[in-house]
Amino acid sequence: MTKFIKFLFLCIITSFTINAQNTVIKAGHFYDSRNGKMLENQIIVIKQGKIKEVGTNPKFSKNDKIIDLSDSWVLPGLMDCHVHVTSNTAHLQRNSITTNYVRESNALRAIRGSVVAKQFLDNGFTTIKEIGNDGNYATADIIKAIKYGWIKGPTIIYAGKIIAPFGGQTKNINPDNEGLWQFEYIDADTPDEIKKAVRKNIYYGATVIKMVTGDNGTYNEEDIKAAVDEAQKYGIKVTVHVVTEGIAATNAILGGAAAIEHGDNLNDEQLQLMKDKGVFLVGTDFSYDNNFAYGVGEKTAREWTDQLVDRLKRAYKIGTPMAFGTDIIIDLPGLNRVQSSLKVLETWKAAEIPASYILQTMTIKAAELLGIDKERGILEPTYYADIIAVKNNPLKDIESINTVHFVMKEGEIIRNDKK
């Protein structure tokens, strides 16, 4: 009897699986991120959250759910490799980010982060790298809430607390308040302390390690290597913030970092070394408006952006691997976080980087850096169905990715304005 019930149950499950409805997207224009080319009239068949087939004539049933995007440009979900969803300094009006530590609780940070994470998803970013400065591991709870299905959000590659030489990125904290920065940073000044910090972050949910060097002290090559070796045991990568000139970036590159974040002052030799070692640049290329929002004045904002345009141009010419990252923590007037972040595209355009290459840095190249290039970033069979659509051709004007009207995350429709 029991065997018979089991058999019956199996039959029901099997017939359900066979008859399960697939989703079919008719894509008028289709971005092939592997080759950086736009294809015409492709059909994508999606089954249980993953892509089953893609082509001009794949088989599908008339019972399948059809989504008609024949007048749209269909792309893999975008990726931003440098975001801080729980941070916003706009309302602090030029006060130091340190002020946040006493004014904003971890709970408030997590609530903001869940709202911003959803903005990323709704505007086409199906994967983000959350890169620290998120309070006392606030994002770890956002990731849990997404996993539990309480809220919707992108896939989040998560850094936990930033590992840095004593003092984090703060300046001028008086000794009576020593350690205030530990709300968001782990002080680590020797290879052993660095290894312990890596383990602590992983314990609290980190899936990438972020280090800062050159701000308050500079890590040696051995220091970076200690983090890289420890992280490697857990199959995760180390990324390093460097904004200063000189040895800090070289140590990070030779120490085995997967990426340099910012790299404002990288010289040609360092960009070449990154190419040789396969180290990515996550440039966070602020536009004039993004820089001006920091209250630095017109001249300085212009100079900073010009410097980034020059660095982007040199990196592209040399062939340094690049992944798209924005780093925006000030929402511009009238714009949400993603719209404010996409202002960095003005800098990419000013550097005359081809739109197709920029799209690759937002998809296949970002996926490679994040270690998820076998699962996401390309629309091919077995990949997750992270799919978006925009109204205008992004190869003609990259800023048309601001016109996302359809978002699918692992086969689930998050947004479809045409319905």
Ligand SMILES: [Zn+2]
């Ligand atoms: Zn940042």
